[in-house]
Amino acid sequence: MKNGMIEIQCSVCHSKLVSTKAVSRAYDRHRSKISKKHRALNVLLVVGDCMLVGLQPILVYISKVDGKFKFSPISVNFLTEIAKVIFALVMLLIQARNQKIGEKPLLSFSTFVQSARNNMLLAVPALLYAINNYLKFIMQLYFNPATVKMLSNLKVLVIAILLKIIMKRQFSIIQWEALALLLIGISINQMQALPEGSSRMGVPLEMGAYIYTFIFVTVPSLASVFNEYALKSQYDTSIYLQNLFLYGYGAIFNFLGILGTAVIKATMLLIINNAGQGILSSFFFKYADTILKKYSSTVATIFTGFASAALFGHTLTINFMLGISIVFISMHQFFSPISKVKEETRVMELEPVKTDNRSRDLNFINMTAGANEEASHRVDSDARQPLLPT
Secondary structure, three states: EOOEEEEEEOOOOOOOEEEHHHHHHHHHHHOOOOOOHHHHHHHHHHHHHHHHHHHHHHHHHHOEEEOEEEHHHHHHHHHHHHHHHHHHHHHHHHHHHHOOOOOOOOOOHHHHHHHHHHOOHHHHHHHHHHHHHHHHHHHOOOOOOOOOHHHHHHHHHHHHHHHHOOOOOOOOOHHHHHHHHHHHHHHHHHHOOOOOOEEOOEEHHHHHHHHHHHHHHHHHHHHHHHHHHHHHHHOOOOOOHHHHHHHHHHHHHHHHOOOOOOOOOOOOOHHHHHHHHHHHHHHHHHHHOHHHHHHHHHHHHHHHHHHHHHHHHOOOOHHHHHHHHHHHHHHHHHOOHHHHHOOOOHHHHHHHHHHHHHHHHHHHHHHHHHHHHHHHHHHHHHHHOOOOOO
């Protein structure tokens, strides 16, 4: 038991994990005490995320030549992870230099090994992110940038379901309705957006688009939930040290992918953008919320749509504008104060039970004390009588 959370030690890797209910409760307590400084940090995270996430499909689209990529997407992802590893190392060194006397040293070998054991779960989201980052390039072969960004917003509903199942998070009815509105808005926007024709393997492009969209939604959703759980289950560990492990695993998985492909020249601006997205994502999952991160990506859809229209002449349809309006209504509903889950009723229902148990315990103690007093009284009275008759 540590900070009100139950720790579980793995018998194989000896890493310490925290139960999902404990992580959810600890996060709820942390969220209820958010200060103005923390809210300002959330605003900065949303603004930065909107810019980087909205720009990413544009950069991928620019890098295409004759409808194809002249570089290896896996190579771009590998260099992206290396850039994020370097960032994590630099920030870890800065944080270590600013440590106060008496604090546990961040750069000691024992601290590094123990943290590596406790954060081995980060390998799971790292693998899923490696797959998802490759799918981002594949999706650009089927859809335009604005469509890819809009389809990626389907992850919000999947993430909410996974948070409910895996991390035992509670959502109100209004919040579920807001997520349903988000799904409706995306569906309206994507009417008549599927490509036509056949792929090289003879599979209809429409069917291929459905398959890639399903994987494109489920894989990163699983990665986001596992990443949030892994980061928050080891909340005392430095975010930069956790980033070092996460990006290190990601670099390893992408390097393994490079072994089977040829290394081709990659676009540096795209690498920097992808690295920025990954760095901001870790701050979202550590200090903010997965749902807020995905809603932030939803807002980035507007930037992607208008930038795509301005740069490439893509038409902004009425379906796109209507879908955006419904998405904003969904955001307003989900983050509205009246949509929050009320847990005070549970506490009120449990209080009478607690008082009844206390009263029963007090009655039992009083009965025991009375019996002991009566027994002692009898012993005293009997002790005064002579042993033999007189």
